[in-house]
Amino acid sequence: MIRTLLVSAALALAAAGSVLAAEPIVGNWKTASGATAEIAPCGGSFCVTLKTGKHAGKRIGNLAGAGGNYSGEITDPENDKTYGGSGSVDGNSLKMKGCVLKVLCKSQTWTRL
Template identity: 30%
Template sequence: MKRALLALALLSVPSALPAAGEEALIGRWNTQKQGGVVEIHRCGQALCGRVVDGAPLRANPDQRDTRNPDKALRGRRVMGLRVLHGFTGGPREWKGGPLYDPETGDGAKSGTLTLVDASTLKVKGCLMAFLCRTQTWTRVR
């Protein structure tokens, strides 16, 4: 019962969700894997995201993008690597792409960022309309 009342109280607080628009996404987000953190920021008229932390990076800050399918890109550093690019829209859903996962070397030409609540973001990358993968990210406090 206390949890239900707390949840109801949080829903009634206007500041529970950051300002509408791109401001709601800007900041640092914990990814699902290896303690990763992606910082979403403005890049021109859109939003982009770059790697700013992760367990492998704490062990080796000079880690390289060795799983990239493009051999010419395997020498770039993972720290600071852009993994989201060109997302526009809002206030709850942004579309754009490409997206990239340096842990696996997988990329997606397009994707969707869906703000579930102030601290939960669904990140969906699609190779084709029916071939997609989704992760749930949580806001860094």
């Protein structure tokens, strides 16, 4: 009986730890174009996939990082060009930035859904 309680308590703490350890970038975001993008863990980083809009189902990014600051690649779904990118989470806002040669950059702010 005591062993069962200890195992149950350990499982509950592990589940709570997983929720607390979730990165701030994980979740659904409204993009600047109004589409919904899902950011989810994948292969040691975070994949960005459009869930709604004319490019629904298309993976448009791969970012790595922790604690609110991420970097990787972002693809413009309109022209399929891939850029060096970054994301920075501040509360319910995600500032996404894509750059060509780290000089010509465009930024967008996404909102958490």
